[in-house]
Amino acid sequence: METLTSDPTLWANSLMKTTKLFGLDGVVVGLDVTLMAEASGCPVKWEEDRPILMPLQGDLSDEPERSGRIQHALETARRLFDTCRSELACLVALTGPVTLASQLFGPEEGPERTREVKPLLVRVVEAFCATRPDVLLFLEDSPAWTGPTPAHRRIYNTLKNIASHYDVHSGLYLHGVGSQDLSGFSALDMAVYILG
Numbered sequence: 001m002e003t004l005t006s007d008p009t010l011w012a013n014s015l016m017k018t019t020k021l022f023g024l025d026g027v028v029v030g031l032d033v034t035l036m037a038e039a040s041g042c043p044v045k046w047e048e049d050r051p052i053l054m055p056l057q058g059d060l061s062d063e064p065e066r067s068g069r070i071q072h073a074l075e076t077a078r079r080l081f082d083t084c085r086s087e088l089a090c091l092v093a094l095t096g097p098v099t100l101a102s103q104l105f106g107p108e109e110g111p112e113r114t115r116e117v118k119p120l121l122v123r124v125v126e127a128f129c130a131t132r133p134d135v136l137l138f139l140e141d142s143p144a145w146t147g148p149t150p151a152h153r154r155i156y157n158t159l160k161n162i163a164s165h166y167d168v169h170s171g172l173y174l175h176g177v178g179s180q181d182l183s184g185f186s187a188l189d190m191a192v193y194i195l196g
Contacts, residue, residue, distance in 0.1 A: 001049045005032070008075035015080055019088060026089030029077040030070075030128070033139055036095035037103040039070035040120045056104050064120045065127040077131040085132065092128045096138035096172070097121055097155045098145045107144060118155050125159050129166035135192060136163045141175035147184025156188045 004011050011029075019027045034051040038044045041061045043054040061067045065074065081090045095103070100117045102110030128136060138159070148156065160170045171192030174185060178195060185193070 001051070002046050005035075005069045006072055008072045008079060011072060011076040012079040015076070016084065019084075024088070026091055026134075027080060027084060028091040028093050028137070029080060029133075030073045031093040031139075032069075033095050033099065033103075033141060035068070035070050035073055036064070036100050036121070036124065038068035039064040039124065040100065040104055040117065041067070042104060044068070053103055060104070060116070060120060063123070065124050070124060074127055074131065077128060077133065081131050081133060089135070090133040091135045091137055091171075092131070092133045093137045093139055093173070094121070094124065094128065096140040097159075098152060099140050099142045102142050102144075107142075110142070111144065114151060114155055118158065121155070121159060122162065125162050129163055129168050132166065133168055135169045135171050137171040137173055137192065137194070139173045139175070143176055146181075148188055153187060156190075160190075 004014060015027050015029065034044060034053050037053050039061060041058065042056050044051045045054055064070060077092060084090065097114045097117050098111060101114040104110065104117065105113045125136065163170045169191040171194065172185065172188060172190045173194040173196065175196055182193065182195065
């Protein structure tokens with residue numbers, strides 16, 4: 001995984017070959033909840049070829065779109081989407097603001113500090129939208145998050161507006177949320193909801 005996500009050519013080719021092997025209808029770039037935190041300034045330690053986030057030390061990144069493996073994910077998306085856009089659905093998956101804030105500032109402080117991750121996400125969302133995916137999927141895996149606050153809605157509205165400018169649909173993956181718990185999240189008005 002470390003080698004794969006450090007080489008855009010290898011990453012793009014692997015995704016395309018896997019998609020064709022299984023006869024899938026779409027391809028997803030960036031399906032790793034550590035990518036955005038690493039790009040924001042969290043160091044990553046590799047154990048058994050899996051990325052483990054270390055606590056944030058120092059300031060947040062000024063250019064997250066050029067930091068860590070996210071820059072390779074962007075190049076992978078450019079290469080892959082250019083070649084398969086006409087035959088496959090193209091998706092980008094990024095860590096959502098609530099989960100990112102929890103990763104950067106801890107589970108206690110994170111939910112109250114989502115405003116601080118907004119500039120990071122704005123830069124990365126715009127960079128990925130320029131690759132012209134069909135859907136930009138935000139991954140939220142924050143067990144304490146029971147629904148969006150007005151601050152969360154404002155952040156998501158900004159991110160959706162950027163995506164809309166590029167004619168990209170926005171979606172939300174909610175880990176640990178069932179259909180009975182979806183009503184609060186429907187206020188985010190996403191085009192796609194994936195519950196799991």
